Amino acid sequence: MSSSFPLFPPSASSVSTEMDLLYLFIIAVCAFFTILVTAMVVYFTIRYKRRHPEDVGEPIHGSIVLELTWTIIPLILSLVMFGWGASLFYRLSRPPSDSMEISVVGKQWMWKIQHPEGVREINELHVPAGRNVRITLGSEDVIHDFAIPAFRVKMDAVPGKFTTLWFNATQIGTYHIYCAQYCGTRHSGMIGQVVVMAPQDYEAWLAGGRSTGTSVQNGERLFTDLSCITCHKADSTGRGPSLLGVYDSTVQLGDGRKIVADDNYLRESIMNSQAKVVQGYQPIMPVFQTQISEENLMQLIAYIKSLKTPAQEKK
């Protein structure tokens, strides 16, 4: 970053080295072919320059061997690129299970960030070094994109659903957060920064922050305020299903389908409650669309995720 002609962004996450290697590998392949073909073309142009206005080229029409060569070699190389790229993408798509969870909501034109302990920030994200961090992204208006070049991660924040990205920051320092999906007037003003701290500094920072209760506590309060609790009783006697241990479980729907209750299912069931109703229950739950903000929704879901059945508690 100190160089006046920077070529690489800072390398500050567990995947950035591999990403750079993949980048350099493809550069090497492409540079080889670019130089090869350019050299051929320039050489032929000079070597076979027309000497006499009546000259014509030699009657060469083609060669199956050559055609196969330059069909098969690019095919193999591109499949290697695909394989490596797909594997990296797959790993970047699956947050490790031990990740700490931070929720981020994009809004024209700022990032609203909420730590599980309840500390909130705007356009600034503090994370501890060396820990897996899973970010759940939401958007209140249009599509945004949460990008941290130093970590080589990027994901769209799409209104109407949650998306996920994860990283493991390795270098202490301050790096850019960009909004990479065009979102209107102040799109380029939606720049923030991510501050990577040593774990103990992070704890100290959290302790010093003004917390308004953890996400789970806030979610629990909302669960009562919005009267969810009157129907979704823990002992399954309510008009709605019990939510203990619902997260990540398989739910049988009224129309016969089975579905895994992930974040987006919980989200849909709160916002558009009648879309996917659990078998044996009536579609009587009110629709909370437009009545609940993305941030509150994330708190509510954090609370629902924390509800465990007694058996799960024991584990």
Place this chain on the structure above:
Amino acid sequence: MADVRQTSLGAGAPAGHAAAHAEHAHHPKQQHHFYSMEQQLEASILGMWIFLVTEIMFFGGLFMAYLVYRHMYPLAWTESSHELNVILGGTNTAVLICSSLTMVLAVRSAQIGSRSGQIVNLILTILLGSTFLVIKFFEYKAKFEHGLVPGPHFDPHELTASGALVPLSLPQGSQIFFSLYFIMTGIHALHMVVGIGLMLVMLVMAWQGRFTPDYYNPIEVSGLYWHFVDIVWIFLFPLLYLLGYHFGV
């Protein structure tokens, strides 16, 4: 494809367009840049079919949206579909099928050189097409009255057996169903209007006796368009109207 070319080559008359295919050379309807009437006819039919392929893709985008949202909101789809009027939709299907029959008969009349046949069948086609639109109008009117038009005023109501309008609760996704309903049937109706316009032109041409067993290109090509619009409806009817029909029957 190439056989057309071969015959022209066989004619071996590169001296000018007039010499090739002497038997057609003086046909008054042959345009200057074609070698023969046959080439002109084949070009126009191929052209129409290619145009219909673009139409397939045009409606294809809508059907894609239909497919995605039906997958996302199956309940909303059946319940909203139940609000559509199967009797009117079914009648319209029959009306369009009748119009397709009169359309082929009009083309056939041109093939056998019956001017009166063309005129009668074209008039019937136009009348049936208009009937379709009139029925469609009453259907739309009912949707407006029942508050089923998407947007800020979306407020579904249902007509009970006693004739009263009672509020109706439809699941999330039903606004998208009705958006698609209006857009798909609306664009289809627009195609009907264009088709009726086309048929009016054909009627005038038939009236003037412009079509002969040798030359009935325009009416044949317009017929292709008319049938295509019919085919679109053949799919729209079950996909929109019949999904929720067995509900509550």
Place this chain on the structure above:
Amino acid sequence: MTAATTQERHSYLDAPYGLKAWLLTRDHKRIAMLYLISITFFFMMGGLFAAGIRLELLTPKGDIWSADMYNKLFSMHGVIMVFFFLVPSIPATLGNFLMPIMCGAKDLAFPRINLLSWYLYVAGGIIALVVLAMGGIDTGWTFYTPYSSLSSNTNVTLAIVGVFVAGFSSILTGFNFIVTVHRMRAPGLTWFRLPLFVWAHYATSLVMILGTPVVAITLTLVALERSLHLGIFDPKIGGDPVLFQHLFWFYSHPAVYIMILPGMGVVSELVAAMARKSIFGYGFVAASSLAIAILGFLVWGHHLFVSSQSVYAGMVFSIITMLVAVPSAVKTFNWAATMYKGSISWESPTFYIVGFMGLFLIGGLTGLFLATMGLDIALHDTYFVVAHFHYIMVGGAIMAFLGGLHFWWPKMTGRMYSEALAKTSAILVFVGFNFTFFPQFILGYLGMPRRYYAYPDELQVWNVLSSAGATVLGLGYTLTFCYLVYSLFKGELAPANPWGAKGLEWTTSSPPPTFNFDEDPIVTEPAYDYKPHGTEVTVG
């Protein structure tokens, strides 16, 4: 008019004169010229917007324009360049002019529809200008929902109408070409005797026919959502904004091939003619055009790798995208091999094709970076993407367009231009282009997002370099424009075949008569059948 020869008297340019004769013409050559004039106008306009963008990006802070103004600049740059310049550029000008001649026909199959297509284009263009006069739009040329449908308060609906109408004109052009190739070929002109230019345009037309209607309906849905609240993509009522992206890229990815395939066709013609040699692997080059057109429809999801498309779908799209690299590589290697043992003229078209090959290689190969899913996470929506598609569309398509224009200019206008200036401008464009867009690859990996109006200080050096290059590039284009226009009035009269090239278009006079050939041609030999001088055998 002392120079008037018998040849000139019956050229298509002279036969009935006057504005009315031109505006009501059904002659494909005149329509091509009308198109040439109109796309040049839109190219200049798009170029001006580009200048505005580069000017703003000289400094990290937003200082010259307001943020809204900047957003409108790049949106209008995109809309005008894509829909009003690049899509019609080669097909509607060179294609319109040459397709019937290369098929040995008197005109396209539907001359009146051809004229209609130009009028629709102009109508669409006028709507775009009205939108501009009313303040432009700020959605980017991609019209992503829900920004375009719910958030933007500019004239998106009207702009969509303009694009829709222009799209219709493109459909009509494609449809005319397909019917012409199938039904209008001269006697003896079998499919495998067709010039590769015709093959490339045939493939392009397939994309126009099959893709354009989908974007038309997609944008219509956005317009209906804005104007009538018929929500399809609105997340508030359960709509999925990502569906818009699927439908949009179903056309807009293949649309890239609408822009580059005709360029590839031009280059195939030019390589053969400038090297006076049969194209190496004719069948493979022809088939690769069709392969690109077909594969082009199967890869659109690579624009959605980070937009919450499923990982599985991403992998399918990624692997098919990799396959597109194969026919592109086949073409490039065949062009290079064609030059081997050729007799290569050092006239200006050669300069353009050598430039094209260099730029297209970089453009095509950088596509591999973006198709590689893992790497795309870092590069998606950054300046790397901007650089990549400019290498294809400006470096590839426009370079080929200029090469083709220089090659067929004597045929189209009957005049020769200044060789020295033509070579100078080819070099200026090549150098300026690389300075403009190469730094953007680096900016992309550094993470600079697209459509940014202000950026962090450390990225300034590459932006300054890019803006400086753009100045040279602009100079190159201006120079080309000046001497080509000059040649129209003062250029030497061109002979029928100034390059000593093969092809039906070189057998007729320059410029050709209204119905292209004085005698209906009969084809007896394959394309590019160059024979040493004196050994020409005429087969009956």
Place this chain on the structure above:
Amino acid sequence: MSSSSGHAPIVSVGTYVMVFVALLIGTGLTVFAASRDFGALNTPIALGIAVTKASLVCLIFMGVRYNTPLTKVVVVSGLLWLLILFGLGMNDYLTRTWMGVPGR
């Protein structure tokens, strides 16, 4: 394939009327089938009937049966492209829950 004049052969009125009757029966059948609950089969039945009806119109009324092979290729490729749009599009929507990670 085309007759010497390039025109489609003249089809008898009887054939047209038979197709017409078949189409009307198909319409009745599809309404009847929709009024019964066949579970997951309702849609395939409705689409099967619709495809049959559309094919009849296409082959007989629109004369594809009597037309050149090229016309057939054009029709089939139009449908093929429609399937590409549906197939690759649904390829995303049907696999969105596979990873178990929201948005992936």
